[in-house]
Amino acid sequence: MPIELHRIDDRLIHGQVVVGWGQPLELRFLVLVDDEVAASEWEQELYRMGVPSDMRVEFVSVAQAIERYAAFAADPKPGMLLTGDIDTMARLCAAIPALRRVNLGGVHHRAGRAQKLRYIFLTGDEEAELRAMAANGVEISAQDVPAARVIPLATVLAGEALA
Amino acid sequence: MSDQDLRSAALVIGHKDFAAGIVSAVTAITGRTDLFRTASNYGLDTRATEAMLREAIADGVRVIFSDLPAGSTTMAARRAQRDHPDITVVTGISLPVLLDYAFAAPDAADAADAAVEKGRAAMMVTRGSARAD
Numbered sequence: 001m002p003i004e005l006h007r008i009d010d011r012l013i014h015g016q017v018v019v020g021w022g023q024p025l026e027l028r029f030l031v032l033v034d035d036e037v038a039a040s041e042w043e044q045e046l047y048r049m050g051v052p053s054d055m056r057v058e059f060v061s062v063a064q065a066i067e068r069y070a071a072f073a074a075d076p077k078p079g080m081l082l083t084g085d086i087d088t089m090a091r092l093c094a095a096i097p098a099l100r101r102v103n104l105g106g107v108h109h110r111a112g113r114a115q116k117l118r119y120i121f122l123t124g125d126e127e128a129e130l131r132a133m134a135a136n137g138v139e140i141s142a143q144d145v146p147a148a149r150v151i152p153l154a155t156v157l158a159g160e161a162l163a
Numbered sequence: 164m165s166d167q168d169l170r171s172a173a174l175v176i177g178h179k180d181f182a183a184g185i186v187s188a189v190t191a192i193t194g195r196t197d198l199f200r201t202a203s204n205y206g207l208d209t210r211a212t213e214a215m216l217r218e219a220i221a222d223g224v225r226v227i228f229s230d231l232p233a234g235s236t237t238m239a240a241r242r243a244q245r246d247h248p249d250i251t252v253v254t255g256i257s258l259p260v261l262l263d264y265a266f267a268a269p270d271a272a273d274a275a276d277a278a279v280e281k282g283r284a285a286m287m288v289t290r291g292s293a294r295a296d
Contacts, residue, residue, distance in 0.1 A: 010208040014235040015178060046241050050233030108208035118206070 003031070003073055005080045008089050009105035012037070012082055013047045013057070016105065020145040021080065022055065028077035029056040033065040033092065034084050062088060066095045073098060086126045093138050102133070104142040104156065116156050119144050127157060173264065174219050175256070176202040176212075176240065177230035189261050198265050200224065204236050212239035220247050226275055228261065229254045251275050259285035 004025045009017065012032055021027065030051065037043040038061040051057050060068065065081070069092075072079060081099075083089045086107065093099050106119050113121035120142055122130070130153060134140055140153040142161075151161045175182040182201035190196050200219065204212045216227065216239055227243075229236040232254045240252045253260070253275050260282035267274035 010210075011235040011238070012209075013233065014209070014238065015231045015233055018233040019231075042245070046238060049241075050231075050237065052233075106208070108206065108211065110208070110211075 002075045002077065002079060003081050004078045005103050006089065006092075006099055006101060007080060007082050007103040007105045008084075008086055008107060009082060010084050010107055012084050013050055016145055017080065017082065018051060018055070022052075024146050025078055025080070027055060027080050029058065029072075029075065029079040031058045031060060031065065031072050031079060031081040033060055033062060033081060033088055035061045038064065062091050065092060069096050069099070086122075086129050090129050090133055093133050093136070100137060101139045102141075104130075104140065104153075105144055115162060116159055117142055117151065117161055120156055122157075130157070172223055172225040173198070173228065174200040174202060174216075174224045174226070175228045175261070176204065176216070176236045178234060178236065179203060179205050181230045185256070185258060185261060188258055189265060192258075192262060193265055195265065199228070199261065204234075204239070207235075209235045209239050209242075212236060213242045216240055216243045217246075220250060225249065226251045226253065226264075228256045228264075230256060253279060255282075257282050257285065 004027065005021060007017070012034065013030060032047065037047065038059050044059045048057055072081065083092065089102055093102065104120055107121055108119065109115070109121045112123050115121050130140060134153055142151040142156045143149070155161050175186055180203065182203060186199045186201050189198060202215060202219065207215070212235055220243060227240045227250060229240050229252065231237060237252070237254045244250045244252050260278045263281035264274055264278040267277060271277070
């Protein structure tokens with residue numbers, strides 16, 4: 001599976017992604033799906049600065065990600081697809097039948113969100129969106145770093161893994 | 164600017180307890196507790212980390228030391244720097260970097276650059292060899 005991980009992480013490219021996952025999975029490319037970043041050279045340069053020279057970064061809008069997903073998936077090198085929020089990933093899952101596994105990597109505290117895990121906070125709408133994705137056959141689990149326990153969505157939403 | 168003014172204008176930010184840990188090492192070596200402010204991104208998204216750094220800048224911070232070039236700490240610092248071009252951001256720091264900065268002349272404009280050079284030069288690999296006797 002060339003795209004090893006489809007991750008929701010509001011920090012987008014950062015240490016856990018580049019080092020924590022990047023090294024053990026030997027990632028060679030990242031697909032960052034974000035309409036705002038895809039439209040901003042400055043934002044792209046900022047994120048590119050943190051990526052090692054042997055890792056390629058593709059900055060794409062949601063529409064471009066849908067259009068190019070098959071090509072990304074056909075890349076023989078291992079890669080990761082990243083979105084900064086649940087809604088963006090939900091739109092991708094709705095449009096890409098092959099995208100059937102999602103990693104919750106980091107959705108942090110903000111007004112209106114309730115804590116579900118140390119690194120997952122959700123609004124009611126976000127929770128409903130995740131339930132809808134799961135009902136449509138997407139396997140969703142939380143895991144911030146590879147050495148951490150994989151926590152199924154139902155356990156996350158029940159707050160049962162909140163330490 | 165007094166020595167204390169320059170030092171309190173520097174902030175170290177890192178993952179989890181990195182900043183508190185490395186600044187405690189600076190304190191152990193220098194005996195000074197007034198050199199660096201500390202901050203952590205723990206539990207924060209990039210936006211919240213950036214807001215924290217903007218508050219620190221409004222409160223007088225002029226140099227930000229961060230731990231990891233790819234980290235959200237550095238991303239947040241760079242975003243804050245965009246609106247504050249007088250802010251210096253140093254990333255990939257180590258103890259030699261902070262110690263050199265701590266001992267730099269209080270008014271040295273290139274203190275951050277010199278500290279980075281010191282940090283690079285401090286890195287080495289040594290390998291043992293069998294004793295001849």
